[in-house]
Structures are given as C-alpha cells and as structure tokens.
Amino acid sequence: MEKKSLTQERLSRRWENIRRNWYKFSRNPLSITGLVIICIILFFAIFAPFLSPYPESAGKYINFYEASQPPNFAHLCGTDAFGRDILTRIFFGIRYSLMMAFTVLLLIVPVGVLLGVIAGYYRDRWLEIVIMRTTDIFIAIPPLILALAVCSVLTPSIYNAMFAISLAWWPWYTRLVYGVASSLSEEFFVQSAEVIGASKMHILLKEILLNCIAPILTKMSLDIGWIILIGSSLSFVGLGAQPPTADLGSMVADGSKYLPDQWWISVFPAFAIMFIVLSFNLFGDGIRDTLGVERG
Amino acid sequence: MGKIIKFIAKRLVYSVFVLVGLSILIFFIARVMPGNPARMALGARTPEWAIERLREEMHLDEPLYIQYYYWVKGALHGNFGTSLVTRRSVAEDIKVFFPASLELALYAGIFMGIIGITLGTISGWYSNTWVDNLVRIISYMGIITPSFVFAIFFVLIFGFVLQILPTMGRLSPGVVLPPSITGMVTFDALITGRFNVFFDALKHLLLPALSLAMGPLSQGARITRATFVDNAQKDYIANERSCGIPERTIMFKYLLKPSLIPTITVFGMDFAAIIGNAFLVELIFSWPGLSRYGMNAMLQKDLNAMIAVVIVLGLMFIIVNTIVDLIVGYLDPRIGLGAEMSGK
Numbered sequence: 001m002e003k004k005s006l007t008q009e010r011l012s013r014r015w016e017n018i019r020r021n022w023y024k025f026s027r028n029p030l031s032i033t034g035l036v037i038i039c040i041i042l043f044f045a046i047f048a049p050f051l052s053p054y055p056e057s058a059g060k061y062i063n064f065y066e067a068s069q070p071p072n073f074a075h076l077c078g079t080d081a082f083g084r085d086i087l088t089r090i091f092f093g094i095r096y097s098l099m100m101a102f103t104v105l106l107l108i109v110p111v112g113v114l115l116g117v118i119a120g121y122y123r124d125r126w127l128e129i130v131i132m133r134t135t136d137i138f139i140a141i142p143p144l145i146l147a148l149a150v151c152s153v154l155t156p157s158i159y160n161a162m163f164a165i166s167l168a169w170w171p172w173y174t175r176l177v178y179g180v181a182s183s184l185s186e187e188f189f190v191q192s193a194e195v196i197g198a199s200k201m202h203i204l205l206k207e208i209l210l211n212c213i214a215p216i217l218t219k220m221s222l223d224i225g226w227i228i229l230i231g232s233s234l235s236f237v238g239l240g241a242q243p244p245t246a247d248l249g250s251m252v253a254d255g256s257k258y259l260p261d262q263w264w265i266s267v268f269p270a271f272a273i274m275f276i277v278l279s280f281n282l283f284g285d286g287i288r289d290t291l292g293v294e295r296g
Numbered sequence: 297m298g299k300i301i302k303f304i305a306k307r308l309v310y311s312v313f314v315l316v317g318l319s320i321l322i323f324f325i326a327r328v329m330p331g332n333p334a335r336m337a338l339g340a341r342t343p344e345w346a347i348e349r350l351r352e353e354m355h356l357d358e359p360l361y362i363q364y365y366y367w368v369k370g371a372l373h374g375n376f377g378t379s380l381v382t383r384r385s386v387a388e389d390i391k392v393f394f395p396a397s398l399e400l401a402l403y404a405g406i407f408m409g410i411i412g413i414t415l416g417t418i419s420g421w422y423s424n425t426w427v428d429n430l431v432r433i434i435s436y437m438g439i440i441t442p443s444f445v446f447a448i449f450f451v452l453i454f455g456f457v458l459q460i461l462p463t464m465g466r467l468s469p470g471v472v473l474p475p476s477i478t479g480m481v482t483f484d485a486l487i488t489g490r491f492n493v494f495f496d497a498l499k500h501l502l503l504p505a506l507s508l509a510m511g512p513l514s515q516g517a518r519i520t521r522a523t524f525v526d527n528a529q530k531d532y533i534a535n536e537r538s539c540g541i542p543e544r545t546i547m548f549k550y551l552l553k554p555s556l557i558p559t560i561t562v563f564g565m566d567f568a569a570i571i572g573n574a575f576l577v578e579l580i581f582s583w584p585g586l587s588r589y590g591m592n593a594m595l596q597k598d599l600n601a602m603i604a605v606v607i608v609l610g611l612m613f614i615i616v617n618t619i620v621d622l623i624v625g626y627l628d629p630r631i632g633l634g635a636e637m638s639g640k
Contacts, residue, residue: 142568237575274440281440
C-alpha cells in the first residue's frame with residue numbers, strides 16, 4: 001500500500017510540475033502564437049491529401065491549360081509552369097520538411113545525447129578524448145558545407161539529404177550535453193549514487209541524463225527550424241528531394257527561373273519556409289524561457 | 297604577452313589536429329562514393345586502357361590509407377591534385393577563386409558587425425519603445441529567412457524593379473580589372489588609386505554581402521540587445537549615473553564594451569553560416585568565388601577540388617574563431633586567454 005501511494009505522490013508531483021511549466025509558457029503571447037501556428041501547420045501537413053484543393057498537383061502532373069496562372073480564386077497561390085497548384089504543393093512541401101526535421105532529430109538526438117553523457121561522465125579518460133575530439137573535427141566545418149559534401153557524393157534523394165544533415169548535426173548535441181553532464185558528474189547526488197553502488201547504467205541514464213532534459217528539449221525545439229532551413233538549402237541546389245516531389249526549397253529554386261514576371265511560383269514557398277521556421281523559433285524561445293535554460 | 301603566444305601555440309596544435317581529422321573525414325566521404333571517378337572524369341566512351349592509366353596516376357587502385365598518404369604528401373607541398381573535370385591544378389584554381397570569396401565574407405562580416413551591433417545597441421538603449429519593437433521584429437525576420445531567399449528578393453527588388461544595383465559578377469562589363477595584388481578587387485582598386493573601379497566593385501558586392509549578412513546581423517542585434525538590457529539594470533550603472541558621469545560615456549565605455557562579449561562569441565559561429573550560405577548566394581549572384589567553385593565541384597563530383605575547398609574553408613573557419621577568442625579575451629579580462637579553449 002505504501003509503495004503505491006509513493007508512486008501516486010510522485011505522479012501527482014510530476015503533474016503539478018507540468019502544470020506550472022504550462023502556466024509559465026502560456027503567459028507569453030509569442031510562445032502561444034508559435035504553438036498555435038505549429039498546430040495549424042501540423043494539421044495541414046498531416047491531412048494534406050484531404051485538405052489541399054488539387055491533391056494530384058503534388059506529384060507527376062501536367063496541365064498546360066492552367067499553367068503559370070497568377071493567384072486567383074481557383075488557385076489561391078497561382079500555378080507553376082506545369083499547371084500545378086502552388087498551394088497544394090506548399091501543403092505537401094511542409095509535410096516533407098516536417099518529416100525531414102523530425103526524422104533527423106530522431107536519428108541524431110539519441111546518438112548525440114548518449115555520447116555527450118558518456119563523455120561528460122568519464123572525464124579525463126580515453127572515452128572522453130575520443131568522443132570530444134571527434135566532435136571537434138565535425139564542428140570544424142560549417143554544417144551546411146558538410147551536408148552539401150555528403151549529399152554530393154550520394155545519389156540525391158530526400159533520404160540521403162536527411163542522412164547528410166544528421167551527419168553534420170549530431171556533434172552539437174554531444175557538445176551541449178557534454179557541458180551539462182560534466183558539471184553534473186561532480187554533484188553530490190551523482191557521487192552518492194556511486195557510493196551506494198548504483199550501476200553505471202543507472203547513473204548515466206537516471207542521474208545524469210534526466211537532469212539534462214531541459215537544455216536538450218530547448219535545443220530540439222529550436223533546431224527543427226534550422227534543419228528545415230538546411231534541408232531547403234540542399235534541395236535549392238538540387239541535392240535534396242528530387243522532382244516531381246513537392247519540396248519547398250526546390251520550389252523556390254524552380255520558381256526563381258521565372259522571376260520577376262511569375263513571382264508567385266517562388267515567393268509563396270519562400271514565405272512558407274519563413275513561416276514554419278518562425279513558428280518553431282517562437283515556440284523554442286518560449287520553451288527556453290519556461291525551462292529556465294540560459295540564452296546561448 | 298607570453299600568455300598570448302602560449303594561447304596561439306596551443307591553438308595551433310589544436311588546429312593541426314582538427315585539420316588532419318577533417319581531411320580524413322572528407323577524404324573518406326569523397327572516396328567511398330559509388331562509381332569510378334576515373335571513368336566519370338574521362339567520359340563514358342574512353343577506352344579501358346586510358347581509364348586504367350588515370351586510375352594509376354591518381355592511385356585509385358591502391359588501398360584507401362595509401363591514397364590518403366599520397367594526398368597528404370601532395371597537400372603539404374601545396375598540391376591538391378588536378379581537377380577531374382577541368383584537368384587544371386586545383387591549387388591554382390583556389391588561388392584564383394579564394395580572394396573573391398574572402399572579399400565577400402569580409403564585407404559580410406563588416407556589415408554583420410557594424411549594422412548588427414548598432415541595431416542591437418539602439419534597441420537596447422531605447423528598450424520597450426516602438427524603436428525597440430521595430431528592431432526586434434526586423435531581426436526576427438532576418439533570422440528566419442534563408443539567405444537564398446534574401447538573395448532572390450534582393451535581385452528582384454534592386455536588380456529588376458528599382459534597377460539601381462547590379463546583380464551579376466564582380467564588375468560591370470567594360471570595366472578593366474585592376475592589377476591583382478591581393479586578388480580582392482576593391483582593395484586592389486584602392487591600392488592602385490582607381491576609385492571608379494572601387495565604387496563599381498563595391499556596388500556589385502553590396503547585394504551578395506547583404507544577403508549573407510542579414511541572418512547573422514539579426515542574430516547579433518538580438519543578442520547585443522539582450523545583454524545590453526541586462527547590463528543596464530546592474531548596480532554599477534546606477535552608481536555611475538549617481539556620480540554624474542555623462543550618459544554618453546556610460547553607454548559607450550561602461551555598457552557597450554561588456555555587452556559585446558556574447559555578441560562577438562556568437563559572431564564566430566555566425567561566420568560559419570556566412571561561409572556555408574556563400575555556397576548558395578555565390579551561385580545566385582554568379583559570384584566567381586571559391587564557394588561557387590566548390591558548389592560546382594560538388595555537383596560534378598570533382599573529388600579533388602571538393603576536398604581542397606572543404607579543407608581551405610575549414611582552415612579559414614579555424615582562423616576566424618581563433619581571432620574571435622583573442623578579441624573576447626581582450627574584452628573580458630575575467631575569461632582571459634589561459635582558460636579552456638572553447639573551440640567553437
């Protein structure tokens with residue numbers, strides 16, 4: 001009986017914590033704006049095939065009869081040179097961008113974080129040296145260049161683009177977590193866990209990792225925007241998603257050929273990119289302020 | 297003084313290590329790619345024996361570590377091999393293209409520093425007024441907009457609609473290049489005293505440099521503002537005010553200097569964004585620089601050129617960050633140069 005009440009107490013405390021954080025988060029109108037936009041974007045991304053006015057425009061589709069129309073009531077954002085509806089393609093483009101960002105985070109966060117925790121805990125051992133010097137090498141080159149280089153040697157596709165971005169991005173998590181973990185490993189609660197004889201697994205995961213969650217979450221929420229930016233840059237030069245895939249970066253690149261007369265082909269996808277990045281930045285800033293992570 | 301030398305020596309050792317690692321990384325990436333680089337260089341209809349000969353020439357038939365050994369041996373002598381596409385020496389090409397990129401990055405850096413810090417300071421000084429809000433909105437827009445979108449918008453607005461600024465290349469057709477001293481047109485023109493060339497080159501630089509600088513300068517403005525506002529509420533400022541020190545002195549001498557530390561630290565990282573985004577922006581403005589060269593090398597799978605470009609840019613990045621650390625050490629005596637290398 002006693003044990004159950006203990007878990008119950010723990011649960012209710014956690015619940016209380018979440019509620020307090022939510023209160024703090026919701027006091028800031030900008031963060032709420034970000035969250036609302038994200039929800040709307042997610043909704044459109046998930047239900048793109050049902051919500052978009054011309055779902056067939058997302059892929060291989062040619063309709064020269066309606067080609068290069070400026071924005072009108074039938075096509076709110078106009079049509080491109082193949083007669084495909086831009087608004088539809090933006091919906092699908094958002095879908096790809098978000099999928100890309102989430103997949104990259106899913107790939108790199110566990111790896112980067114785990115390496116960071118290990119390096120931070122085993123300070124002054126060979127493990128730390130190997131891990132941290134490897135991250136130094138990866139960080140020595142701007143991520144976009146590394147991603148471009150990796151993409152260029154692989155066959156261009158959206159999956160290889162994700163792989164390239166992941167390869168360029170994981171060291172930042174390792175470095176972030178390393179910083180937090182190495183100061184945590186000096187703390188008393190870690191030392192007492194060692195004295196009691198807790199397993200290394202327990203110390204690494206329960207004692208150190210759980211206390212690194214706030215900066216990791218903050219970085220993740222801010223990174224989604226950056227990953228989308230890099231992904232769109234890759235497809236802008238033709239190393240990311242391949243036609244006829246509706247990708248925001250390659251839509252801007254295609255449309256820039258028709259500037260300035262048919263401005264709508266590239267301007268609306270560009271706005272879409274900015275809109276997504278903006279919402280995730282507002283949201284991330286809110287998370288940072290709520291969790292009390294230092295500005296960096 | 298000894299401290300600075302010690303710091304630089306430490307940095308040098310570290311840079312050598314990082315460069316070796318980076319070269320192994322990029323060498324490995326470039327060589328694991330599927331397909332036969334020799335065949336791609338010579339074309340599909342080349343006879344087998346010619347391809348075999350090129351393979352031997354490039355040491356492609358030997359194990360990877362021996363290939364790397366040959367590459368390092370060449371690189372230490374300033375020889376990065378020949379381009380697989382143009383068959384020209386990569387090192388020669390880099391000598392031609394690098395100054396153009398350096399010039400662009402330099403001007404972008406200047407814009408970033410001057411405009412970013414000025415905007416941030418204004419915003420911080422007039423915090424919570426409409427000026428502050430306007431600057432904050434502008435800097436938010438700057439951060440979220442990809443540099444290639446800025447580039448396209450600038451071409452559209454200044455090149456086509458207003459037609460006041462050129463959007464292609466480094467000089468107008470008909471303008472003769474000044475003799476190459478530094479390789480950077482604006483500096484060469486100034487040295488030789490040809491001011492019409494200088495202004496023409498400057499006009500060509502403006503749009504690409506601004507598109508590169510917009511993101512970083514917004515970031516700089518935001519951070520400067522945040523620290524400025526933070527520091528303005530500290531006790532020592534109130535103390536100085538009560539002593540009757542003029543506002544101007546307080547602002548520039550006691551507020552701005554400590555407020556710049558985080559900004560300059562971030563500028564080191566923002567420089568990475570400038571170098572990276574130059575790959576797209578140089579392409580849009582037909583800027584004959586190293587990044588466009590590297591971009592084309594990547595698109596054509598020109599391995600030797602690609603490796604060399606990445607190494608050169610990595611070296612540039614390391615140098616800039618060393619300078620940034622030196623400046624931060626000067627601005628903040630508490631950090632000093634003896635402290636741990638941040639390595640960012």
